[in-house]
Amino acid sequence: LDRFIPNRSAMDFDYAHFALMEGRKVEGKEQVSSSPSREAYNKQLAETMNLNRTRILAFRNKPQVPVKPYSASLLHQQPKSVKPQRRHIPQTSERTLDAPDLVDDFYLNLLDWGSANVLAIALDHTVYLWDASSGSTSELVTIDEEKGPVTSVNFALDGRNLAVGLNNSEVQIWDSEASRKLRTLKGHHSRVGSLAWNNHVLTTGGLDGQIIDNDVRIRSHVVGTYRGHSQEVCGLKWSGSGQHLASGGNDNVVHVWDRCSTTQWLHRLEEHTAAVKALAWCPFQSSLLATGGGGGDRTIKLWNNRTGACLNSIDTGSQVSSLLWSKNERELLSSHGFTQNQLTLWKYPSMVKMAELTGHTSRVLYMAQSPDGCTVASAAGDETLRFWNVFGVPDTAKKSAPKPVAEPFSHVNRIR
Amino acid sequence: MASKTAAAKDIITLHGSAAIVSEFFCYAANSILYNRAVYPEESFVKVKKYGLPMLLIEDESVKSFLSNLTSQISEWLEAGKLQRVVLVIMSKATGEVLERWNFRIETDNEVVEKGVSREKSDKEIMREIQAIMRQVASSITYLPCLDEACVFDVLAYTDTDVAVPFTWIESDPKLIANPQMVKLHAFDTKIHKVDTLVSYKNDEWDEEE
Numbered sequence: 001l002d003r004f005i006p007n008r009s010a011m012d013f014d015y016a017h018f019a020l021m022e023g024r025k026v027e028g029k030e031q032v033s034s035s036p037s038r039e040a041y042n043k044q045l046a047e048t049m050n051l052n053r054t055r056i057l058a059f060r061n062k063p064q065v066p067v068k069p070y071s072a073s074l075l076h077q078q079p080k081s082v083k084p085q086r087r088h089i090p091q092t093s094e095r096t097l098d099a100p101d102l103v104d105d106f107y108l109n110l111l112d113w114g115s116a117n118v119l120a121i122a123l124d125h126t127v128y129l130w131d132a133s134s135g136s137t138s139e140l141v142t143i144d145e146e147k148g149p150v151t152s153v154n155f156a157l158d159g160r161n162l163a164v165g166l167n168n169s170e171v172q173i174w175d176s177e178a179s180r181k182l183r184t185l186k187g188h189h190s191r192v193g194s195l196a197w198n199n200h201v202l203t204t205g206g207l208d209g210q211i212i213d214n215d216v217r218i219r220s221h222v223v224g225t226y227r228g229h230s231q232e233v234c235g236l237k238w239s240g241s242g243q244h245l246a247s248g249g250n251d252n253v254v255h256v257w258d259r260c261s262t263t264q265w266l267h268r269l270e271e272h273t274a275a276v277k278a279l280a281w282c283p284f285q286s287s288l289l290a291t292g293g294g295g296g297d298r299t300i301k302l303w304n305n306r307t308g309a310c311l312n313s314i315d316t317g318s319q320v321s322s323l324l325w326s327k328n329e330r331e332l333l334s335s336h337g338f339t340q341n342q343l344t345l346w347k348y349p350s351m352v353k354m355a356e357l358t359g360h361t362s363r364v365l366y367m368a369q370s371p372d373g374c375t376v377a378s379a380a381g382d383e384t385l386r387f388w389n390v391f392g393v394p395d396t397a398k399k400s401a402p403k404p405v406a407e408p409f410s411h412v413n414r415i416r
Numbered sequence: 417m418a419s420k421t422a423a424a425k426d427i428i429t430l431h432g433s434a435a436i437v438s439e440f441f442c443y444a445a446n447s448i449l450y451n452r453a454v455y456p457e458e459s460f461v462k463v464k465k466y467g468l469p470m471l472l473i474e475d476e477s478v479k480s481f482l483s484n485l486t487s488q489i490s491e492w493l494e495a496g497k498l499q500r501v502v503l504v505i506m507s508k509a510t511g512e513v514l515e516r517w518n519f520r521i522e523t524d525n526e527v528v529e530k531g532v533s534r535e536k537s538d539k540e541i542m543r544e545i546q547a548i549m550r551q552v553a554s555s556i557t558y559l560p561c562l563d564e565a566c567v568f569d570v571l572a573y574t575d576t577d578v579a580v581p582f583t584w585i586e587s588d589p590k591l592i593a594n595p596q597m598v599k600l601h602a603f604d605t606k607i608h609k610v611d612t613l614v615s616y617k618n619d620e621w622d623e624e625e
Contacts, residue, residue, distance in 0.1 A: 060583050
């Protein structure tokens, strides 16, 4: 009545013989269908358990999951398009905060949004913390006059420890919750404009062109120095795996370093014709790196980190100060200066423009992404900090178009 | 291809055999993805291969995944270190393994160690591969319907002395409990012999055997 394929296999001695994969005699004639399967399964299991002979490997970088909803009949022509409904991308910022005395310097990195949903911004000599869940602002520290201004800020993975790079070449590590300085790192000869954490290692990039790995747990914290840039290191990003470090400099060069080998870079990418501050590792494709060039270059370039090959180069028409990949979709966001001072959202891999977000009245310098991946904060020379729901609305808030904010941050509230 | 001469018997080298097998795997994987509708039909484009119309997926991420795979598989085959390649189809929602396409590889170690070559006609190998491809395509007649959205992955079973490249990670075997199994044809380049087997999750047994 039903499919007797299993039975057919069971009666097929050649098959059974193969399935057992040895010269063993097959007991069954009319076996219950599951028996040779079970034997074969056990054999298969035994084989795979035989770990002293075999190693099972899977390729790290999985292919994109099929998006289309599966229809019941095989090979059925789907009339509607592949993508789910296009979401509404609000063209204006959700909220704008004042950021007076924000230093208008392209080479610095004064904004970061940590995993505890606290945003840190440095305004001249002071570091402020803005709690996105409550909407409250607090001052973390005002640096002594001769040490400052602050030139970079970066949260560690825990979202609690904050690294603060200074103009006088020092880097301070702060416990942002207890408002306590934990230690001061020295090593650079001039200002530290870029920071990147890799677990307990804080990598710092300086005007002196050096990149230093600092193990913040030990006294003698300098554990590695990467030399290769001849001018200020303004961009620094560790890959998601923590294995590769991308650095961009005012010398127009991008280096990719392997964590284990600080003396020789993995790739030296010289295609940009201006300073490279914008760097972003792709979260959904592990060997993909996006870089953006300054005013004399204005391109976004995409690189295959395994081979060092440039996969694509897009002329954006404007200085690129920052790049962020979406965590939810295959999209890339770039921030720009003259003339539009906009954020541009690109579809990947087609690099078609999906949206242009305007509002800033002076060049956008710094961007940071919320831990839930939905909101982006941008700070510009116009001394404002703006928030954009560009990557989507948090699930719990459903798919409604963003409403005017009734209570403070009603939409960013439901992040956890 | 592998053969150097157009004579009646063709020479197969280790390198050539590895190329044949890894290329076979790429086309077989594409065929499975198409026939099992893991990806929608429109994502595929038709090409001629093995004397058959074969389908290749257009999606960049799948293409690059498969090409990375095949180049690594080819390397392992030349080193004689690859034991099998398994294409696993899992439920997208639950991650449960629904189907396993098992390509077991037997390598003639003498060739790997001594660097000798073998003789076999290209045509014959192609015919054997063609038979397998036909069987894959016709497998939809007996394999249970995959009613839900599925994803796939590929596992490589290698010797333990293989250095794991950083783009690969150790994995569990992703077995199916109490599977049904169907053996397909094999092909042999005289250096590598590839057996094909598909095992799949039992359909809901309404009545017992």
